Amino acid sequence: MHTSAKLLAELVDVLSRDKLASAVAATGENPETLLRRYVNLVQVHVPLAIPAVVLSDPDDDEVLACAIAANAQFIVSGDRDLLSLKTYRGISIVSAAEAIRIITAA
Template sequence: RLVDGVRAQTFELCSSATLLAELLDVLSRGKFAARLLQAGLTPQGIVGELCRLAYMAAPQTVPRVVENDADDDHVLACALAGQADLIVSGDRHLLSLGGRYQGIPIVTPAQAVQQIA
């Protein structure tokens, strides 16, 4: 539903080259790739569409915030660089930051759908 909102220009998706590269890596892993193949999708196709739909932020610095997963710091850097109104993630490390990062709410995808709908 969130991607449908981006397609309909209800709201804007902000990402970065680093985040999309990580997504491609994750979606290319066995369990995800098999599910995508069954649905007639490819990791490259999904990431390509997101690249076309998203505002591509270019963070100049990546703060060291998330102790247990430095990759999550890129999400925070992207949100700051893109002046995001909301960080949407199911990642437990990001969600454990207390629901906000520098004033930007951090919510699950389900919470985002409720807020945006």
């Protein structure tokens, strides 16, 4: 798995939102501790800037830039804007369900 500093900051923000408070609390951890654990599982990249791609949500461009920096084959996402691209610079953008199908077919 791959990420960037900007994506990690977004993850902490999302984990700190009220709608996820009960899910985070159920882990017995706080968002910052979960982030530290996550960082131990991923490779952090410093992606280069790319031209704007996802005009409706420019923050999604960081996901694309990170995937390029990681030389990724896939981006697994539930984000509608990213999924609508289907592919970017040869990187397939798939849902979690599609990723599972690809993995089990391999």
